[in-house]
Structures are given as C-alpha cells and as structure tokens.
Amino acid sequence: MATSGIIDTPKASTFNTVATTSNTSTTSSSDIGADQDKFMKLLITQLKNQDPLNPMDNAAMTSQLAQLSTVTGINKVNATLESLRTDQASAQSMNAVSLIGKGVLVAGKGVELSTSTDAxxxxxSSSVFGVDLASPAETVDISIMDKTGKVVRTMSMKNVDVGTYPITWDGTTDDKTxxxxxxxxxxxxxxxxxxxxxDATQLQLAAVASVSTGAAGVKLxxxxGHFTxxxxxxVL
Structure with missing residues (x-):
C-alpha cells in the first residue's frame, strides 16, 4: 500500500547498502567423480587381494556399489539444496535493497505526528501507524496518548478480519483541536x-535507510533499529 504525503522519511547522507556476495561452497561434479574414483580403486584393490578360496560374493559387491550410488546421490542433493539456499539469500537481499527510502510497519507502539505547510x-498534520491481528475481532479500540499518558484521540474499528491494517491520524484530538x-x-x-x-500487535512506522548482510542474514x-x-x- 502506497501512502503519499504521510511518511516523513529521513535521508541518510550515504546509504551503506551492502550488496550480497554469495560464496557458494557446493559439491562440484569433479568432487563427486573423485569420490567415485577412490571408491572404485579401493574396490579393485580389495578384489585383487581377496582370498581365492573365499572370494567376495556377489551380494557383498552389489551392496558396496549400492552404497556408492547412495552417497553420490546424497552429495548431489546437498549441492542442489546449497544452490537453492544461496539463490534464496540473493533474492532476499535484492528485495531488501528495493525497500531503501520507504516506510515499513514493524512491532512498536510509537506514533510520530508531523506537520507541513502548503503554498x-x-x-x-499526519502520522501513520498500524495494527496486526492474528485473530478476527468484533471491535478494535485504539487510544493515542501524549507524553504524560493522557489519551488525546480514540479510534475504533468493527468486525475486523485477520491481517495488517495501516492507520492514519490527522492530528485531530477527541475535542476537535x-x-x-x-x-x-x-x-x-x-x-x-x-x-x-x-494476539493483537501494535505497529510503528520506520524508515529504511540501508541494508546489511551477514551471518545472521539480511537486516534492514x-x-x-535493525529488523529482519x-x-x-x-511496506508503505
């Protein structure tokens, strides 16, 4: 949902956006081939040095070959999963970068009321905050308070379904001042x-200034502060 003329987004002199660089450590086909070569060399050596009077039976050889196939398959699956994880992390980083300069709603109970003057x-006056409902509600009552804790404005919503609801306040109090x-x-x-x-969560407006990546993942x-x-x- 786009909100125009409401979000007061602070501008950073330099956005320290950290681009995602993926150092993928997947098992390459050459590594898998090397493992197969090692296994076959060991198997051939075993066959050459077996007791002629008590040779390896076909069942044992088949079992070892099956183990090789299983290990090779697992290595390929691991390589595919690692590739998918890297691709997902890269996509998440790109999505995060697109949020720079925008307003987002995160858990919090603050409301910033700003004023502007036209030509x-x-x-x-305007402000944006929100409510997230994990369960449907018959009534949702909202009370906005000043620094002393005095309620200056009350709002109400009826028959609200599960979801996130951005709310705007024009700065008018209950006594119309x-x-x-x-x-x-x-x-x-x-x-x-x-x-x-x-399970009703208060949501506060935050302005995204930059994006960082690290061991903990992508951070806005x-x-x-910092949010995943x-x-x-x-996103507003």
Missing part, C-alpha cells in the same frame, strides 16, 4: 465474543 500557508507535532504512543484493545484478544537498518525481512509487517 497557501495552511498547516496539516489540533495536537502538537511530536512523539506519541498508542494502545490497542481487540475484543471477540466478549474476550480481549492477546531503519530509524528504529520477517519482522516487516507491511
């Missing part, structure tokens, strides 16, 4: 069949 000198620009917090109470749900570096791709609930 006519009219001031407008304009709230001052700055930092606020909010709480969510989702109710179904008279019971308060415990935002104005609120799995922690991003929605």
């Amino acid at each position: 006519a000198g009219v001031k407008t 304009a709230a001052e620009a700055g930092s606020y917090t909010f709480s969510v109470k989702a109710v179904s069949t008279g019971k308060t749900l415990t 570096n935002t104005s609120l 791709m799995a922690e991003i609930k929605e």
